[in-house]
Amino acid sequence: MASLGVDEPPQFVPDVILSMDYIPLLLVAGFFLMVWDTPRHQIQTRQMVCLIPALLCVHYLSWRLFSTVWPDNEDSAWAQSWIWGVWGIEVLAFIEVAVFLLIMSRTNTRSQEADQHQMPSPLPEVDIFIPTYNEPLDVLEKTIVAAAAVDYPHKTVWVLDDGKREWLRTFCEETGVRYLTRADNSHAKAGNMNHALDHAKGEFIAVFDADFVPSKNFIRSTLGFFSDPALGIVQTPQHFYNKDPIQTNLGLMQIYPDEQRLFFDQMAASRDAWQAAFCCGSCSIMRRQAVDAIGGIPTQSITEDLLTTLVMLRKGYQTIYLNERLSMGLAAESIEGFFVQRERWCRGAIQSLFLKAGPLGPGLSVIQRILFFPTSWLTQYAVRLMLIAIPLAYLLLGWLPFHFTDTADMVFYQLPVFLSFFLAMRWLVGGHFSPLVSGPAGVFASFRLGPTVLASLVKPFGKPFRVTPKGSDAVNGAKVDFFSLGMILLCMGLTLLGLLLNVVPELAVVPHDEFFPVAMFWSLLNVVTLGLAALLCFEGPRLRKEERFLMAESAIAHDGETQVAVDIIDASVDGCKLALPTTGHGPFQKGTASLTVQGVGRIKIQPVRQKHAHLAATFEYDSKAQRNAMICKLFSGQYTTVAPATSSTRQLMSSLWEKTFHG
Numbered sequence: 001m002a003s004l005g006v007d008e009p010p011q012f013v014p015d016v017i018l019s020m021d022y023i024p025l026l027l028v029a030g031f032f033l034m035v036w037d038t039p040r041h042q043i044q045t046r047q048m049v050c051l052i053p054a055l056l057c058v059h060y061l062s063w064r065l066f067s068t069v070w071p072d073n074e075d076s077a078w079a080q081s082w083i084w085g086v087w088g089i090e091v092l093a094f095i096e097v098a099v100f101l102l103i104m105s106r107t108n109t110r111s112q113e114a115d116q117h118q119m120p121s122p123l124p125e126v127d128i129f130i131p132t133y134n135e136p137l138d139v140l141e142k143t144i145v146a147a148a149a150v151d152y153p154h155k156t157v158w159v160l161d162d163g164k165r166e167w168l169r170t171f172c173e174e175t176g177v178r179y180l181t182r183a184d185n186s187h188a189k190a191g192n193m194n195h196a197l198d199h200a201k202g203e204f205i206a207v208f209d210a211d212f213v214p215s216k217n218f219i220r221s222t223l224g225f226f227s228d229p230a231l232g233i234v235q236t237p238q239h240f241y242n243k244d245p246i247q248t249n250l251g252l253m254q255i256y257p258d259e260q261r262l263f264f265d266q267m268a269a270s271r272d273a274w275q276a277a278f279c280c281g282s283c284s285i286m287r288r289q290a291v292d293a294i295g296g297i298p299t300q301s302i303t304e305d306l307l308t309t310l311v312m313l314r315k316g317y318q319t320i321y322l323n324e325r326l327s328m329g330l331a332a333e334s335i336e337g338f339f340v341q342r343e344r345w346c347r348g349a350i351q352s353l354f355l356k357a358g359p360l361g362p363g364l365s366v367i368q369r370i371l372f373f374p375t376s377w378l379t380q381y382a383v384r385l386m387l388i389a390i391p392l393a394y395l396l397l398g399w400l401p402f403h404f405t406d407t408a409d410m411v412f413y414q415l416p417v418f419l420s421f422f423l424a425m426r427w428l429v430g431g432h433f434s435p436l437v438s439g440p441a442g443v444f445a446s447f448r449l450g451p452t453v454l455a456s457l458v459k460p461f462g463k464p465f466r467v468t469p470k471g472s473d474a475v476n477g478a479k480v481d482f483f484s485l486g487m488i489l490l491c492m493g494l495t496l497l498g499l500l501l502n503v504v505p506e507l508a509v510v511p512h513d514e515f516f517p518v519a520m521f522w523s524l525l526n527v528v529t530l531g532l533a534a535l536l537c538f539e540g541p542r543l544r545k546e547e548r549f550l551m552a553e554s555a556i557a558h559d560g561e562t563q564v565a566v567d568i569i570d571a572s573v574d575g576c577k578l579a580l581p582t583t584g585h586g587p588f589q590k591g592t593a594s595l596t597v598q599g600v601g602r603i604k605i606q607p608v609r610q611k612h613a614h615l616a617a618t619f620e621y622d623s624k625a626q627r628n629a630m631i632c633k634l635f636s637g638q639y640t641t642v643a644p645a646t647s648s649t650r651q652l653m654s655s656l657w658e659k660t661f662h663g
Contacts, residue, residue, distance in 0.1 A: 021408045024416035028052065032423040040428065041107055049427055050101040053420040057094045063413045064090065068402035079399050086401040089386040092379040097421065099375045104266070104428050106273035110225075110322045117224025123154050126219055126285075127202035131160040131192045132168070132210040133185075133467045138545075139330065140168065142213045142573075145628045146635050148177050152219040158200060160192045174624070188465035189281075190297040190304035197296055202288060209282035211470045212238065212329035215637040221326055222285050232290035232317025233309065236283045236326045237264035241547050241641045244331035245338045246441050248540035250532065251658065254642055255651045258331055259441065262432040265323070272321035276371040279319055281305035283327045290317040300355050302465045303348025307357055310372060314363040325637055330470045335481045335539060341468040342445065343452045349374035350456040381450035384442045388491050388530070391523040394510060395498025404515045436656060440532035447487040485537035492530040495523050532656060546572035549639040556596040557605075557615075559588050566615075568597070573630055575608070575618040582613050593617070600629045 031052065038045045069087045128147050132140060140159075147157045157177035161168050162185045172179035182195045193207070204223065208214055222234045244258045257265075271277050279286075281304070291297065291308075293315050298307040309319045332338040352358035352374065359372035393399040425433045499520065502508045510516060548570040557564045557578060567579040576595070588607045595617070596602045603626060605617040621627040 021412045024412060025419060028416050028420045047105045049424050050105040053424050054098050054101050056417045056420050057097060060413045060417045061091065061094055064402060067405060071403050073403060082393060082399045083402055086390060089383055093383045096375055096379045099370065103270045103371060107270045108273035109269060111324055114221055114322055117227065119224055124204060125202035126152060126155045126204045126206060127200040128155055128157045128206045129160055129193055129196055130208050130210060131189050133162045135210040135470055139211050139470050142631050142635060143208055143210055144175055144177055145631045146213045147208065148175055149216060149632045150214055150218055151216045156202060158196055160196050162192050187299035190299045194296040204285055205288055206285040207282060212282045212327050213635040214327045218326045221324060222322060225320060226287055230316060230318055231320060232312040233279050233284055233286045233319040235277055235279055235319060235321050237323055238280060238283050239325045239328050240331040241328045242330050242333060245335055249536045249538060251655055255655060256437055257432055262429055266429045266432060268321045269323045271371060274367060274371055275318060276368055277319045277321040278309040279305040298357065301348050301351045302344055306348065306352060311357045328635055332468055333470060337468045339448050340466050342449055344466060346377050346449055346452050347456045347463060349377045351460045354460050378453060381446040381453060384446040385450060388526055391519050391526060392494055392498060394519050395502050395523065396509060398509050407514055439529045440536060443529055443533040444484060444536040447484045479539045481537040485534060488530050488534045492527060495526050499523050546574045547641045548572045549634050549641050551639055558594045560592045578615040580613045580615055588615060599633050601626060
């Protein structure tokens with residue numbers, strides 16, 4: 001038309017194409033907007049929520065392979081190998097995500113089933129095992145006292161002491177429970193329990209680690225499930241009455257749940273729906289007949305609990321998960337304890353790959369092999385470290401992570417994957433997940449646990465079982481994780497160097513092309529993530545020896561002959577905080593004050609501080625029985641040590657900002 005002297009019409013095609021790039025994002029947002037208020041237990045919706053991110057991942061990886069990895073160019077062999085390596089790590093990340101979404105596409109709750117079960121008649125004998133090695137009395141006391149108080153007539157409590165401590169023998173005799181030790185400590189916890197099997201004669205065995213306190217109704221809530229003769233183990237969740245290092249070191253005690261809540265509140269129930277629940281070592285009850293059928297507790301792995309489930313499955317005995325809080329224990333209390341525990345879990349899971357009884361051995365279904373394969377342990381740390389390394393390699397060496405096409409392709413292929421997975425996680429698990437916490441926590445763990453993965457693959461066996469330090473023993477470790485801190489600061493320094501070099505044109509390593517702002521934004525995100533991860537390397541303050549339980553319970557305070565109605569705000573085994581009437585009573589006097597607590601009786605108290613209608617006081621028990629009654633009350637399952645975590649993004653950002661810049 002130009003040759004005829006007629007102006008050509010304006011070309012709007014590029015704008016139309018640009019708008020098309022946002023369609024996947026809009027579709028993802030629209031879908032989650034429609035289903036956001038749908039009940040989480042609705043199976044069809046759960047499956048769609050899990051399927052959409054998986055399909056988008058496949059779409060994205062296909063585009064990555066054929067459009068950004070495969071094409072020939074003039075890159076060096078190193079640069080081309082790097083591109084293939086990045087894509088390989090993305091495939092590993094996809095496998096981890098796909099397995100997670102597969103697990104979460106179902107869920108199960110057995111509380112109604114538990115309520116409907118009838119107790120067997122006659123009531124069978126139940127043994128309660130408390131294996132211990134070096135835990136101090138401040139940890140063991142609560143567990144032993146509460147186990148002795150479990151509401152069940154035909155029970156025998158066994159304290160299995162591999163530490164051979166006379167003071168513990170004496171304590172057990174005073175508490176009325178059995179004490180058992182052995183000549184050697186072969187096979188650690190598994191060997192300890194196998195030795196006890198020669199002495200215990202009950203039809204069922206409940207197991208509690210030394211730091212887990214059973215609730216009074218534990219046996220009555222779980223025993224009815226064993227009317228199914230194919231049931232070998234009932235596992236219950238592990239709840240914690242203290243704050244873990246992630247919460248403490250980032251200052252998130254009241255607004256973010258402990259790190260293990262995602263597994264025990266969400267994933268374990270979903271695994272149960274796939275018949276892939278497994279024994280977690282503590283807070284479980286086993287059928288003795290099933291244990292005998294597999295020749296006792298397996299000793300080939302340092303995670304004997306997982307292996308017990310796998311061996312039982314091959315003998316026709318199932319493990320189920322009852323998602324009810326029937327015990328409370330101690331999470332890892334220090335950085336050292338955190339890594340001792342995680343390294344043991346990691347190594348034990350990888351050991352299973354080398355055992356005939358593991359997920360690769362005969363006798364399991366395909367889905368069981370997939371769900372028991374230690375995918376997350378093998379992939380997550382490599383993925384975390386690669387996310388740090390990619391912008392570093394680009395800014396310092398000029399290595400692109402892929403043959404870049406254009407930003408529009410990233411909007412079309414990549415951003416929908418990120419958005420769909422983030423929204424799926426929030427829909428599935430709610431406040432149990434936030435990238436603001438999981439990102440720094442993952443980086444923090446990677447520098448220590450990444451080498452553990454490699455070492456376990458090269459030499460899976462030979463490293464001895466290490467007990468996680470708990471209670472008063474946990475405060476003796478290092479206050480700073482210098483190794484992780486050094487690695488984090490090194491990565492942060494290199495990232496900042498790459499940013500500074502490339503903003504100066506004369507020093508720039510890479511051209512300021514279309515990928516440059518992506519790399520800069522990615523690097524800034526990494527700096528923030530690394531900065532928060534660095535905070536995790538410093539032990540946060542623990543202000544009390546004993547954790548306080550929130551109670552909001554009425555009581556009667558006595559000051560001499562005067563009685564005052566008060567509310568117990570919170571309490572521990574050692575003391576309490578009371579809300580007093582605003583008028584009508586002066587300061588409580590030392591030596592004359594006491595407190596009548598429901599289910600415990602009248603306890604002498606020593607006022608410590610009285611201010612603004614609040615009284616802080618310590619307990620002075622008249623007898624061991626009174627102290628034991630307080631332990632049983634606090635750990636009955638009625639109370640918790642933290643208010644329900646809300647973990648809104650705004651609160652998390654505010655708390656992390658406060659922790660970073662104001663300590």
